[in-house]
Amino acid sequence: MNRLETLWKYQELDLQMDQYIMEKKNSDSRQKLLKIKNYLLKQEKNLLHMDDNADKKLDLLAKLEAEFNSLNDRIQAQLEKLKSDDVLSVQELEEITKEGLVLNDSIRKKEEELKRIRQEHENFQEKLDDIRRKVADAKNEYLDVKKDYDAEVKKINEELLKLKKQRDKIGEGISKSLLAKYKNIKASKSPVISLLTDNQCDGCFMSLASLVVKRVKDGNRIVECENCGRILYYREVEDDIPS
Numbered sequence: 001m002n003r004l005e006t007l008w009k010y011q012e013l014d015l016q017m018d019q020y021i022m023e024k025k026n027s028d029s030r031q032k033l034l035k036i037k038n039y040l041l042k043q044e045k046n047l048l049h050m051d052d053n054a055d056k057k058l059d060l061l062a063k064l065e066a067e068f069n070s071l072n073d074r075i076q077a078q079l080e081k082l083k084s085d086d087v088l089s090v091q092e093l094e095e096i097t098k099e100g101l102v103l104n105d106s107i108r109k110k111e112e113e114l115k116r117i118r119q120e121h122e123n124f125q126e127k128l129d130d131i132r133r134k135v136a137d138a139k140n141e142y143l144d145v146k147k148d149y150d151a152e153v154k155k156i157n158e159e160l161l162k163l164k165k166q167r168d169k170i171g172e173g174i175s176k177s178l179l180a181k182y183k184n185i186k187a188s189k190s191p192v193i194s195l196l197t198d199n200q201c202d203g204c205f206m207s208l209a210s211l212v213v214k215r216v217k218d219g220n221r222i223v224e225c226e227n228c229g230r231i232l233y234y235r236e237v238e239d240d241i242p243s
């Protein structure tokens with residue numbers, strides 16, 4: 001086997017490995033996991049924010065309740081005064097009645113405000129509970145999908161290991177400098193080796209000068225495509241040989 005044929009075989013296994021690596025990266029379960037993870041991260045932030053808001057609402061509620069109670073106390077105090085045996089002047093009575101009306105009005109308003117804030121808090125709590133439930137569901141789904149994904153990855157990694165062993169075994173028969181050249185090109189483009197087809201580089205489809213074609217066909221040296229930088233290889237395909 002000449003060195004380019006060896007490198008070609010090396011590349012075949014290398015490309016198969018790439019496919020498995022892509023498969024792993026693009027696997028449905030991996031995409032699903034990423035999606036759930038994103039959702040969970042978003043909801044976590046959301047919940048933190050909502051908890052904060054819920055605390056503020058509770059503080060407001062406590063404040064309103066205190067105000068409401070103090071108004072009630074004042075009304076009670078006035079009622080006590082009216083019920084007592086003290087003799088009140090007309091002016092005192094009028095004042096008490098006037099203040100009573102104002103207090104009543106304030107109490108009604110406070111009650112409405114309390115009702116509104118309580119309702120808001122209740123709705124908010126429902127929303128929070130709903131999100132918490134969804135987050136719990138998403139976490140369970142994540143665990144389920146993760147199991148599938150782990151099984152998939154395990155299978156792929158086994159295949160990859162097998163291919164790597166085969167590839168590296170072939171690599172032992174390739175000179176270090178050629179292998180380094182291969183890896184260097186591979187870092188920016190794949191596949192690395194281009195077949196010479198109809199005097200063209202089949203990596204970039206540029207027509208090659210006849211001198212270049214001759215050099216490639218001779219196979220004495222490594223020739224790179226002037227246009228795309230791939231290693232050119234003239235390979236007589238077995239299918240072309242009539243049987």
Ligand SMILES: [Zn+2]
Pocket residue numbers: 194201202203204205206225226227228229230
């Ligand atoms: Zn090319």
